[in-house]
Amino acid sequence: MAVNFNNKFSMALSSLNLLITIAIVCLVSRTAFAELERFEEPAKGDGSLSFLVVGDWGRRGTYNQSDVALQMGKVGEKLDINFVISTGDNFYDNGLTGTNDPNFEESFTKVYTAKSLQKQWYSVLGNHDYRGDAEAQLNPILRKIDSRWLCLRSFILNAEIAEFFFVDTTPMVDMYFTTTKDHTYDWRGITSRQKYISELLKDVEKALMESNAKWKIVVGHHAIRSVGHHGDTQELVRQLLPILQANNLDLYMNGHDHCLEHITDTESGIQFLTSGAGSKAWRGDLQTGSNRDDVKFFYDGQGFMSVQLTETNAEITFYDVVGNILHKWKVPKELRSAM
Numbered sequence: 001m002a003v004n005f006n007n008k009f010s011m012a013l014s015s016l017n018l019l020i021t022i023a024i025v026c027l028v029s030r031t032a033f034a035e036l037e038r039f040e041e042p043a044k045g046d047g048s049l050s051f052l053v054v055g056d057w058g059r060r061g062t063y064n065q066s067d068v069a070l071q072m073g074k075v076g077e078k079l080d081i082n083f084v085i086s087t088g089d090n091f092y093d094n095g096l097t098g099t100n101d102p103n104f105e106e107s108f109t110k111v112y113t114a115k116s117l118q119k120q121w122y123s124v125l126g127n128h129d130y131r132g133d134a135e136a137q138l139n140p141i142l143r144k145i146d147s148r149w150l151c152l153r154s155f156i157l158n159a160e161i162a163e164f165f166f167v168d169t170t171p172m173v174d175m176y177f178t179t180t181k182d183h184t185y186d187w188r189g190i191t192s193r194q195k196y197i198s199e200l201l202k203d204v205e206k207a208l209m210e211s212n213a214k215w216k217i218v219v220g221h222h223a224i225r226s227v228g229h230h231g232d233t234q235e236l237v238r239q240l241l242p243i244l245q246a247n248n249l250d251l252y253m254n255g256h257d258h259c260l261e262h263i264t265d266t267e268s269g270i271q272f273l274t275s276g277a278g279s280k281a282w283r284g285d286l287q288t289g290s291n292r293d294d295v296k297f298f299y300d301g302q303g304f305m306s307v308q309l310t311e312t313n314a315e316i317t318f319y320d321v322v323g324n325i326l327h328k329w330k331v332p333k334e335l336r337s338a339m
């Protein structure tokens with residue numbers, strides 16, 4: 001009797017164990033293959049949204065970084081911005097050395113001091129960030145030093161009328177894996193490159209398909225289309241662009257080229273917007289084709305961009321280092337699908 005009872009009891013116990021194990025395995029694999037992490041930002045009371053976009057900036061205020069920051073503060077105030085987007089290459093020359101690298105405060109906290117810029121910053125990593133301790137920039141410890149800082153490899157920001165899909169483009173670029181003699185990269189988080197890329201593209205595609213936001217915006221460090229120094233990023237043209245075209249993307253925003261530019265995708269009507277002029281610029285080398293019809297604007301100097309969105313209109317403005325408006329462009333939403 002006692003033996004029998006014990007047997008039954010231990011059988012019950014082991015099936016309970018099994019259940020717990022299954023539950024744990026499910027939980028773990030859910031996180032391992034988790035969809036992109038999501039964040040929320042409320043729109044303004046009238047439903048509109050405005051934000052600034054800056055890229056390629058962290059040089060301890062030098063190369064006019066502080067001048068650009070000053071103008072960002074003024075425009076940020078005027079537009080009553082909701083947040084700031086950084087398109088990567090956050091810290092020069094080689095990212096951060098760790099979470100205690102003083103470059104974080106010297107290039108971020110002590111430079112973007114204006115009241116209007118004390119908002120959440122949403123950042124991606126650039127190739128220069130991968131040359132240092134890339135994981136340091138992702139570490140929540142930095143948020144204790146400056147609560148504005150939020151940098152993830154890839155994530156989604158839902159801001160009511162707009163949804164933003166931040167994409168880690170650096171691991172997609174072949175050159176960083178084939179030409180390794182000049183620089184080393186911190187690929188610790190990317191053990192299998194092909195798997196990383198294919199899962200990332202799948203996640204982005206799924207999220208875009210499921211999105212019912214009025215405006216869909218993708219942010220990456222590398223340009224899809226550019227007539228600046230680096231030109232088009234072929235890996236993105238091949239792998240990412242078709243997904244964006246198939247899902248009615250409105251805007252693709254990037255840095256990497258140290259310039260400001262606006263190119264229209266004549267096939268789909270996606271606007272390609274480069275804002276990578278947060279500090280060093282004036283490279284002076286255009287790719288051929290800068291006079292093409294689809295190139296709406298190109299500026300080789302420092303500056304930044306603002307975006308204002310309502311249910312029905314998008315307004316994009318580029319500013320130079322002294323705050324002059326260089327290029328302004330408006331599109332009504334209803335025309336977007338007909339373009």
Ligand SMILES: *[C@@H]1O[C@H](CO)[C@@H](O)[C@H](O)[C@H]1NC(C)=O
Binds near residue numbers: 063064280322
């Ligand atoms: C800083 O901006 C001024 C004004 O546009 C420009 O003349 C100067 O060359 C810039 N300095 C650098 C280092 O780019």
Ligand SMILES: [Zn+2]
Binds near residue numbers: 128221255256257
């Ligand atoms: Zn770059």
